[in-house]
Amino acid sequence: MTLLDVKGLTKSFGGLTAVSDVSLHLDDNELVALIGPNGAGKTTLFNLLTGVIVPTEGTVTLQADSGLEVLNKKKPYTIAQAGLARTFQNIRLFKGLSVEDNVLIAMTSKNKEGFFESIFRLPSFYKKEDELHQQVLDLLKIFDMQDDADKLAKNLPYGAQRRLEIVRALATKPKILFLDEPAAGMNPEETADLTRLIRQIQEEFHITILLIEHDMSLVMNVAERIYVLEYGQLIAEGTPEEVQKDPKVIKAYLGGEA
Amino acid sequence: SSSATNGGNKQSGNTIKIGGNFELSGAAAAYGQAMQRGTELAVSQINKDGGVKVNGKKLKLQLVQKDNKSDNSQVASVASNLATQSKVVASVGPITSGADLAALPNYTKAKVPLITPGGTQDSLTVQKNGKVQPYMFRSCFEDSYQGKALAKYVYSNMKLKRVAILADKSTDYAQGLTKAFKKEFKGQVVQVQYYQAGDKDFNTLLTKLKGKKFDALFVPGYYSEAGLIVKQARQMGITQPIVGADGFADPKLVQIAGKKNASNIYYTTHFDPKATNNAKATAYMKAYKAKYNEQAGTFDALAYDATYMIKDAIENEKSADSTKIATGLSNLKNFKGVTGTITMDKKHNPQKPVIIAKVENGEEVQATSVK
C-alpha cells in the first residue's frame, strides 16, 4: 500500500533548482534509502517533505486514516502531527533541556494535559505525567539510554546525541521516519550498532523509514529500495543490488570501488 | 500595625531633623540637585545664625537627605524611610508633582508635613473629596495661578490678541499652564502644538507656526527646551514676543538661547533681584554664588524658601513636632522669602505676587509685579 506519494516535487533557490521534478513513493512499513552526491538535494527533499521549506511545485499526499491528506504547503508542525517525523543532518536537539524533556516535547501534540489541569495540579495531571514518564523510559530503553534521562542533551557524547534524535522523532508516534545521515561521525563499530537499531525500529514500531546516508555499509545492509538523486533529479531507483550495479550511480556517486 | 499613629514625629534631643526627599539621580536630577543646593544653603545659614528657636532654646537643624532616583516607588520608599526610620519632623521635596503624590501617603500616615519647592499641579494639595491635604504644602505657584496671570498680562498689558502655543506634552506642569491660560485668555489661541521633554529639534514645529499669523508665542515648559525653542525660533526669523512661566526663570534659558536670540521674552517669575527692592533676593543670589560658584535659579530659591518656611512654622508654633509644623505651615502669614512675601491660603497654596520679567539681549530689562 502506498503511504506517501510524491509527485513532481520541485524547489528552486534563485537560479538553482535544488530539487527538480522528483516523484517517488513510500509504501507501508518499508525501509528506503536516498543517496546521491553532495549537494544533490537530498536534505532539501527532506525539508520539502517535512514542511521546513515550501516547494515551488509538486504535491505530497499521505494515506491517512481519514483518507488522503495533502501535505505540501502545510506548516511543519501539522505535517509532524500527521505522522511525518525526522532527524537532522546537523544535530538539532533541545540542547539545554534534559533527555527526558527532549522526548516529552515530541509528545506535545499527543499529550492531552489541559492548561488548568496543570496550573492547578489536579490529580489527573499527575496521573498523565506519570504515564508519560513511563512511556519515555520505555522508549529510551530500546536505545539503551534510560540512564541518561536526566542528563542535559548537550552533555551527551556525539553518538548518543544522534540516537536521541531518533528517539525524539519516534516519540511523535510517526507513520514515516526520515533519517538524515544518522551514521555521520560514527566509527564503524557504532555504525554497525545503528544498523541493528534501525531494523529493530522498523519492525517494532511498524513504521516506514526513509534514510539518507553516505555510509554504504549501512545503506546496502538495511535498505529494501534505494532512490538515487543527482543534481536534484532522480537518476535511479531499485534494490541495493540493482543500484550498486547501475553505471550511472557508479559514475555519479559510488566511484570505482564500493 | 504602625508605630506612628500616636500623632506624628516628636522632636527630641538637641537637633531638629528635617528630611530631604530629593531627586538626585534619574530624569529629574537637575531639578532635584537644585533643590538640594537650596535646602543645604538654607540649613547651613540657619545653623550659622544659631539655629531655630524653640521654647527659648536654639536648636540646630539636621538635614537627612536621601536620593529617590526620580522613581515613584523609590519616592514612596524614601518617604517612609525618612518618616519612620529617621523620624524627621518635616520633609523638603520631592520636587515634581508626580513624586509628591507618591510620597504623600506615607508622610500622611506618619503625620509629617511635606513641602515641595516645585510641585505645581493644582490638585496636589486637595484630597479627592475636596478637603485640603493636611500634610501637603508648597512654596511655588500652582499652575493655574501663573497661567491666569500670564493670560491677563498678555491680553491686557501687552495688548496681544492672537497667541500660538507650543507646549510640552509630557509634563503636567505644561499641561496645567496651557489649560489655565486658554481658560483665562480673552483673545484667540490660533494654534497649539506639542513637543516632549527631551526634544532638541523644534524646527519642524516652528516652521509650521511661522506660516500662521499670531502676535505672541506662549511656551509652557522648562528652560532646557524653551531655551532651544527661543534659539531656533529667532534663527528662523520668528520675531514675535515669546512668553512663558517660571519654567523660563533660570539663567540657563539665556545661555542656551544665546544672548542675541534671547530678546522680546516675557515670563512669570517669583523673584527678581533687579527691578524690585528685594534685598533678600539679592543677598540670596550672592550667597548662592559664593557657595556654589554659579548663578542661582528658581528651584534652588524655592527650596531655600521652603526650608525657611519650616523654620518659621516651628518658631511660630514653638514646637518642632511634626503635627505642629503642619499647623504652622498652614497658618503661615507674610513670610518674607526670597521668592516673595508668602501667605499660605486655605488650600496650602502660597499667595505671593507674580512678577513678569522681560528679557532683551539676554538681560532682564524690566520686571512688573502683577496680581
Added chain:
Amino acid sequence: MLLQVSDLAVNYGVIHAVKGVSFDVNEGEIVSLIGANGAGKTTILKTISGLMRPASGKIIYEGKEIQNKKSQKIVADGISQVPEGRHIFPGLSVLENLQMGAFLRKDRDGVKADYAMVFERFPVLKERRDQDAATLSGGEQQMLAMGRALMAKPKLLLMDEPSMGLAPIFINEIFDIIQAIKKQGTTVLLIEQNASKALSIADRGYVLSTGNIILSGTGKELLANDEVQKAYLGG
C-alpha cells in the same frame, strides 16, 4: 621534526579531555590520529592552533614552543586547520570565504594562483563562487573549508574529519587530494573516523583512547593490528 607534542594535557573545566599525550610529526609526512568519539582528537587540534590553552605539556613547532602563542601568530607561522564542523563563514560568499583564507598573505600573485588551484581541485566551488556559503550542502561546505585552509598556504595542515558527510566517490577524491597536498610539500596531521582510509594513506598513525595514546606505528602496521581492526575498522 616539524611538530612535537609532549605530555600535553587539556581540560574543559573539570573534564580532563586530553591527559598527557605525546606524538610528533615530521616534515613531509601524513600523520593520522584515530580514536573513538570523545577521545580528545579535536581538543588536541584546537590546542595546537592556539584556540585552547593546555593545562600542561609542550607543543614545539619548528623548534619553538608555541603552546602559549596566540592563534594568529601560529597561523602566521604556517599552521592552518580544517576545523570539525567546517566553520565556514556564513553570510560571506564562497569566493569571500576563500579570500579570508589568505588573510595573512601578502603575495598577491601567489594568492591568485592558489584560487585557481582550489577551483581546479574543487570544481563545485567554482560553480558556487558567488553563493552564500551558508546555503551550501554539507559536502560542499566541507570542500570550502578545505579550500579556505589551503589558501593560507600552510606548512602544516591540520584536518579534523574531512571525510565526514561526504559521498563515497568524493571520499576517495578527498584522500587523493590529501596525498596531493603532501606531494606539494605540505605536512598533514589528519583526524579521521574513516580509519582504514586514513591509515592507508598515512605515513604514521597514533590511536587515541579517552585522552591517552594507546598505540602508534606506521600506517600499515596499525592497519594490520588486531586491536585496531576490531575497534576502529569494524573488522
Added chain:
Amino acid sequence: MHTVLQQLVNGLSLGSIYALLALGYTMVYGIIKLINFAHGDIYMLGAFWGYYVINQWHFSFWPALISAMVFCALAGVIIEYLAYRPLRNSPRIAALITAIGVSFLLENGMSYLFSSNVRSFPQVIAVKQYHLGSVTISNIQLLILVVSIVLMILLQLIIKETKMGKAMRAVSVDADAAQLIGINIDRTISFTFALGSALAGAAGVLIGLYYNSIDPLMGMTPGIKAFVAAVLGGIGLIPGAALGGFVIGLIETAVQALGFSAFKDAVVYAVLILILLVRPAGILGKNVKEKV
C-alpha cells in the same frame, strides 16, 4: 510649497543626526552582536569633551572635533576592555545588561562629577543661515549632513575594502574560524569600538554645537532613537543605519508638520513595527533563513 521644502530640509538635517549616531551603534552591533546601550553616553562624553577643551583650552572647532574623536575612541576601547571583553563568551543578554550598567555609570558618574545641569555649548563656529529661495539652512546643519555622509562612505570603504574591515566581518560571523585564519579577535573588536566611539565623539561635538545644550543625560533618548534607526535600516549594515536615521528624521518631521506632534514617537514606533513585519530584518537587511 516652500514650507514643504523647508520641512524636507528640517527632516533631513534631523535625520542626519540620527544617522550619525546610528552608524556607530550598528558597527558595534555588527561585529559582536551587542546592543551597545552606552553608545549614546559616549556621544555625551564627546560633547562634554568638546565643551571642556573649547572653554578651558580654547580649542577651535576642528581640533575640538578631532580630539573628541580620539578621546571617545579611547574611552570606547577601555570600556570594551574592562566591561565587555570578560563577557565575550557569555550569553548576549548578559553583555547587554553590562552595557546598560556602563550607560548608567557614565550618565550618573558625569552627573555626580559635574551635576546634571544643562549647560550651553560654546559656539566656536558662528551660525550662518543660508537662504536658498524660501528655504533656510544653517552652516552647521550642512556641516552635520556632509560629515555624516562622508563618514558613512568612509566606513563602508573600510568595511568592504580594508583588511581590518574583512576581519571585522569574519569575526562577526564566526569568531573561532576567524582565529583559525589568523585574525586577531581582540584587536579587531577594539578597533571596531574605537571606530564606533570616535563617530559618537564626532556626533557629540557637532550636535552640541548645533543645539547648544548639553547635559549628562543627553545621550539617553538619541541613543534609543539611534538604535531604532539602526534596526529599521537593518542592524549591522552601514547604509542601513544611515537610511534608518534619515527615515526616522523624515517621519518625525512629517508627523509634526501634519499636526500630530503629540504622537510623533508613537508613529515612529508604529512605522518601525510595520516595516519589520514586512521586512523582518529591516529595510536593507537580508532575511537569511537558516539552512537546515
Added chain:
Amino acid sequence: MKKNLKYNLTWLAIMVVGYILIDVLELVGVIDQFAETTLVLIGINIILATGLNLIIGFSGQFSLGHAGFMAIGAYTSALITQAIPNSGGMVLGLIAGMALSALVALIVGIPTLRLNGDYLAIATMGVAEIIRIIMNNLKITNGPAGLYNIPQLANWSVVYLFVCLTTILIVNFIHSRDGRAVMSVREDEIAAESMGVNITKWKVIAFVLGAATAAIGGALHASYIQTIAPNDFGIMESINILIIVVMGGIGSITGTYVAAIVLGLLDMVLQNFGTLRMVLYSLALILIMVFKPSGLLGTWEFSVRRIFTKLKAKGDA
C-alpha cells in the same frame, strides 16, 4: 501520588510560614513601615520579573516591553478602584487589567512574535512606548499628570498573596506539557516545529501569560503607591525588570527572587548615598555581570523534591 501531595503541602507550608513570619515580625516591630514598603516593592518586582522571565527565559523571546503591559494593568485597575474603592473593585480591577493586557498582548503578539531576537526586542519596546504615549494623551488617563488618589487596597498581605499566586501559576505552567512546549521554542524553533509543536501558538501563549502577570504587578503598584503617570512606565522601567531577570539567571525563577531581593535591598541601602547612589548601583551591576555572567543562580532552581530525595538518600545510607 502521595509523594506529590507531600511536595505540594511542603510548598504550601513554606508560603504560610513566610506569611506568619512577616506578620509576627511586623507585630513586634522588627518590620516597620519602611521595611514593609521595601518588602512590598520587592514583591511587586518579583511578580513583574517572573512574568518577564517566562517570556525571555523560558520561551526565549526577547521582550523589552514589559512596562507597557504593567501600565495597562495599573491604569485599568486604578480607574476601576477609583470608581469602586473596595476589595471588590480591586478584584474586578485586577481581572479587567489582566484581561485587557492579555488581549493587547495577543493582538500585538501574533504578528510581532515572528520577529527574531533584537528585532523583537525593539518591536516590543515600540509597543510599550505606543501604549505609554496613548496614556499620555488620553483624557480618561488624565494625560501626563496621571491618576492619583488611588485607594490603597493593596497592602503587604495582598502583595504577598499575589506573589505566591503568580509564582504558582508560572512554575506550574513551566513544569507541564505547555511549559515544555514553550521551552522547546527557545531551544530550537525548527526542531520544535518538526516535532509537531505549533511554535507561534506557544510563543503567543507565553507572551500573553507574561503580559497578564505584568498587569498584576502594575495593578498592585498603582494601588500601593496610589499614583501613576505615563512616565512611570517608560523604557527604563522595562529595563529595570529585565535587569532583575538577567541578574537572577535567565530561566531561573529562584534566581528572579534572589535578584529582586538583592536589588531591593540595594535600593534601600543606596538611598543614603545621594548623588552617588546610581554610580554605586551601576558599578554593582557591572561587577555582578562581569563576575557572574549567567546571573546569580544561572539556571539553578530551588526544589522541594530534590531536598526530599537528598534527605531520603541520607536516611537510607
